[in-house]
Amino acid sequence: MxxxxxxxxxxxxxxxxxxxxxxxxxxxxxxxxxxxxxxxxxxxxxxxxxxxxxxxxxxxxxxxxxxxxxxxxxxxxxxxxxxxxxxxxxxxxxxxxxxxxxxGSAEAAPEPVMVAAEGWTARVLRMGPDETAAAPLVLIHGFGGDLQNWQFNQPDLAAERAVYALDLPGHGGSSKVVAEGGVAALAASVWAALAALGLGRVHLAGHSLGGAIALRMALDQGARIASLTLICPAGLGPEINAGYIDGFVRAERRKEMKAAVETLFADPSLVSRDMIEDLLKYKRLDGVPAALRTIAAAAFADGVRASVMAPSLATLAVPVQVIWGAEDRIIPPAQAAAVDAARRHVLPGAGHMVHIERPAEVNRLIAAFVAAA
Amino acid sequence: MSKKSFRQAVNEALAQEMRRDPRVIVMGEDVAGGLGAPGEDDAWGGPMGVTKGLMPEFGRERVLDTPITESGFIGAAIGAAATGLRPVADLMFVDFMGVCFDQIFNQAAKFRYMFGGKAVTPVVIRTMYGGGFRAASQHSQCLYPLFTHIPGLKVVIPSSAYDAKGLLIQAIRDDDPVIFFEHKMLYDDIDEVPDEAYTIPFGEANVLREGGDLTLVALGRMVKLAREAAESLARQGISCTVIDPRTTSPMDTDTILESVADTGRLVIVDEAHPRCGMAADISAIVAQEAFGALKAPIRMVTPPHTPVPFSPALEDAYLPTPARIIEAARRVMA
Structure with a gap:
């Protein structure tokens, strides 16, 4: 029964x-x-x-x-x-x-592990079945984020396959020394982490800066990428909210951080006291402000004009979809136009953190796309 | 990230800063322990075991046991700071500060001003304070208002293990003299404390809880009691904002004033004596800057204006309790 x-x-x-x-x-x-x-x-x-x-x-x-x-x-x-x-x-x-x-509460939840990759130490959280033939999915968060940004996505997506979420260099629990902060350098770091994890062909989903990194990886070694999901990605077009980047990097106090983070959401009431406190705790760690400044300067300086990748999409053999919050105030959703209409999903009522504001729809889109690839 | 006690957090902050900067030294009574007694090296690490492990790692050159002469070693620490080291002096109980007021008030606090900004005095004086330890009137005082009163000193009163580590590292890196207050009853409190070094800026209050009916401001160990009271009040339908200023000099008055502008009601919980204490000081600031926002008189929850009693029953009656905070909250809500 x-x-x-x-x-x-x-x-x-x-x-x-x-x-x-x-x-x-x-x-x-x-x-x-x-x-x-x-x-x-x-x-x-x-x-x-x-x-x-x-x-x-x-x-x-x-x-x-x-x-x-x-x-x-x-x-x-x-x-x-x-x-x-x-x-x-x-x-x-x-x-x-x-x-x-x-x-009781003894049921073991998956815990992140530290992975020694070439040039850096990555914090990685793995979820999903132990042994599966399905290519794993790797989730790459955005600037100032960490693997916990996928808290509403990773457990759902891990039903069919292994799903890895990692902290980028300078972020979360990963090592904080960032020598070179550009998109290409960060893509190389993620490749190094995948090598250390022993992962071959993978599906990639990247949010914001993580989207630019995922796209860079697909352009570098398309044969190793099974599918590419770009969520409010940087790197497609030149416009980005430089005020937000600057505000986030500068924020030392609760009020400043709250003002910056509220622009990430269509519904600012989602920004809780604890969310702000966690971000401040992260930013207080030795090395973090310097790492963020290095990445911001290299990846976002002068808008992202230096590294607009939309023209390269035409030559990309990897299936790519884009998911955007219609009310994104960080990167304009109009940049989604670089991707075919059939694979372009602009979700109403969501901002830059669309995977947190509309997790169910984002999860369905990723799961279906990854399964079909 | 892992769970650590307040004691471990302070120890880790000292060890990490000593590794990072060779100018950082630790000095005080029994901070190494066992001086002159073979086989007893690193026996105690101070009366609470906070500095245990530092002497074996950093040696007697950087972890200095001193005679029981506060006037001597506090003066030595201030002199060492003025000449290029970054000493962390351990003045066991704040109650003993009296014998070195001149070194602190007239020397350390004044150098930057009297030498036209050309001198810095990067000394930290760690000290234990507070009641509840059955240690009677000469080992139980708070006294942080005395130091807050002196311009040129920074005064830090951490309420959790997380804050203790971040504020102590900030204190060691700060170029001004900092008096760092550790409550005896907090050493075994556990909190999530990052393994990495981090700093919490001075003058930034921690808002532990947000509510619209009432603002509760508390310091040091009183923060725990205020939180407990706020949880109980929430169940009774009264929602509180709980603010821990973390440092009384500099003090984040903006956060307090903004909250009072929202709630219109203020209760301040302070373990120091009520006359010329932090509760009185914060009351004065709010009365002056936000009188128009107040819907009820400000209330202070403090001990009475007497020495801390030795009798356990009297000491319990003397110290603020969650019940007294709740009673004060109900009165401002009435």
């Missing part, structure tokens, strides 16, 4: 999340839902997001009540076909709870 019953557990978004608060159910008990429907809104200390149903069926139970704070993995609700009888649902809930009580 339990094959037809799907538990909705408290998700784990990001390395630090241990619990979440149920803000509101978005679907009534007894309502029919499709796979991908928003069913419950969950708030963590860092961000609020909606959780989507992984399956179609009927929301049979809202086990967790709005306002409740529960640990990762705790049962929030149950989805099943309408045909499954109530007794079976009750038994399932009881069994799930007993199992949770037994394992």
């Amino acid at each position: 339990s094959g037809q019953i799907t538990p909705i557990g408290m998700p784990k978004w990001g390395l630090a999340m241990t619990e979440g608060k149920v803000n509101a159910w978005l679907v009534a008990e007894g309502a029919a839902i499709a796979a991908g429907d928003d069913i419950v809104e969950i708030e963590t200390s860092k961000i609020t997001n909606v959780f989507e149903s992984p399956v179609a069926g009927t929301l049979r139970r809202q086990v967790a009540q709005p306002g409740e704070t529960l640990p990762v993995g705790a049962l929030l609700g149950v989805v099943a076909e309408a045909a499954v009888d109530d007794a079976a649902i009750e038994a399932f809930v009881a069994q799930y709870r007993a199992h949770q009580a037994e394992i």
Whole structure:
């Protein structure tokens, strides 16, 4: 019976999340839902997001009540076909709870590891099946970000294949010394990390500066790239919000950082106190301000006119798609026009951090594109 | 990133700065421990074990046990700073500062001013403060308001292990004399502390919680109590902003004033004596700069104006508690 019953557990978004608060159910008990429907809104200390149903069926139970704070993995609700009888649902809930009580919070979440690559040390988080023939997907974050930017994407995308998210040089937990900060140098660093990880042919998805790096890698060694997903990428056109880059690099205080980071989102209320605090903690580390200045000067100086790569797309043999937030205030979505209309997805209601603001759609687009490549 | 105690955070800051800069030295009573007693090297690392491990790594040239003569070694540290070293002097209990006020108030604090900006005095004086340790009235005072009162000194009061490491590294790299206050009851508090070196700028408050009804300002160990009170108040429907100024000189008054402009209500929690203390000082600033925003009188939660009692029962009654903070919050909300 339990094959037809799907538990909705408290998700784990990001390395630090241990619990979440149920803000509101978005679907009534007894309502029919499709796979991908928003069913419950969950708030963590860092961000609020909606959780989507992984399956179609009927929301049979809202086990967790709005306002409740529960640990990762705790049962929030149950989805099943309408045909499954109530007794079976009750038994399932009881069994799930007993199992949770037994394992407690000991269930091991994947932890990032430090990888010694040529020229730098990369922090890398791997998720997904241990052994799979499918080419892995590598996620490359943007300027000032880190692998946790993919917290809503990496777990979903790792259902079918191994997914690696890495911290770029000077970012997150990676080494902070950046000798040369240009897109080509950073692409070489990522190649070195892939070599250290023993990865051959990979799918790449890059956000912002990470998009420029991924595109550079595809232009360098197209045979090793199975597909390329560019999310609000730098590098296609010359325009970039230099005020943002400068503001982020300069920000030392909460207020300055908040003002800068709010421009990343269509909905600035997503910027939480903890998000700002984490960014300030990162920027206070020895070597980080210097690394960011080096990268900003080399990769973004004079707009990005020095390295506009859109003209090279015509010669690129790698399948490429572009995903953009329609309200991106960092890099204009008009630059998406460099990619064929069929592979161009401009999502309304989202800003530069489209993969955080609209994770479900971004995940679907990446999963489908990668599967077809 | 890993979990570290406040004690480990301070130790790591000292060790990393000593590795980075050969001019950084540590001196004080028992900071190495066992001087002249064979087989007892690095026995204690100070009364709380904070400096343990420094002497074996950096040697007796850079980790100096001093006689129990604060007036002597604090003066020596200030002189060493004036002539090119970056000493971190450990003055065990702030209560003993009295015997070296001239060195601190009249010498260290004045050099930059009296020599027209041509002299710097990059000395850090680490010191323990605060009650709750059953250590009676000569080993339990706060006294940071005294140092805040003196222009030319910087005064740092970390409330967590994360802040302790970042603020101490900043203090060591700062060219002015810094008095660094460590609460005895915080040494075993655990926090996420990066392994890498980092600095937290002086004069930047930490906002630990944001709420619209009430602003709670607290320092040092009181930050924990204010947070606890704010959590309890939240369950009662009163949402608080909790601000830890981190440093009282310089002090981030902007963050406090902006928050009061939003909430209109202010409670200040200070373990120092109420007269001429930080609570009184912050009250005066807010009353002067943001009177129009206030919807209720400012309230201070402090001990009474008496020495810290030795009797455990009286000491417990003397110190601020979450219950007293909640009571003050309810009164400004009424």
